[in-house]
Amino acid sequence: MTSPTHFSFDSLSRGDILPTVELTITHDDVRAYLEATGEPAERWDERVPPVMLSALMLATLLGQVEIPAGVMHTGQEHESRRPVRIGEALTVTVTVSSYAVRRGALMAAFDAAARAGDEVVAVSRASVLVPPPEGSSEGDAA
């Protein structure tokens, strides 16, 4: 997976599109993932588990944006359009779909699309919250 650029979280704004990242998931990647999650590996000798793809789409974000301390992953959406083969060359593009400060807490959502060529094979959305700084009087947003 390539991660060509780093952005500070504070520099993001709604509508930003992060640089597209290449992603090819190998047999070793899938094996390591399944060993970690404990899911039986037999059925995944040719294809990528959908939530693994979702996690690696999220990892493209983590690889490009400096995530502030204390950030909480509050929600996740994922839609698989079709099975993804192990070794298939994908690209992932992340868009900042919302970014707002409310009562001192920063709430943001990131939409990611995984493509094989021009075909979208999966889409996901990760929602995160950065609590107000400790001692802030505006800390009741979460």
Next chain:
Amino acid sequence: MTAPTVQPVTRLIDQPRVDHYAVAARDPNPIHRETPEAYAGPFGRPVAHGMLVLALMSEAMTNAFGEAWERGGSLKVRWRQPALVPVEVTARATLRSESDGVATYDLICEDAAGEALLTGTASVRLA
């Protein structure tokens, strides 16, 4: 195809599993590992990755639907509380509706005390 019953998946999420997941999922956030940041953080100890908890839910849906889960399956979840490590997690999906060839399930991942860690919905197009 009629909407199947989704059998629950239960698994212990302990620190070695979380450490392994951090590498496999390329998520190095120190709040998930035995680090000073985790112990100084809001939960006072390491917290399992939310996506690791969600993986059990996807496993349950795969068990029930096979490739149909990969071909148009979708989910939408929110984490309700942190999964403090170690934690035994059970992922359950209960059929809510079935119409126009789409089955929709209510999702919950809960700890051994029955406290919800994650809730949401999933939809699958029936073959």
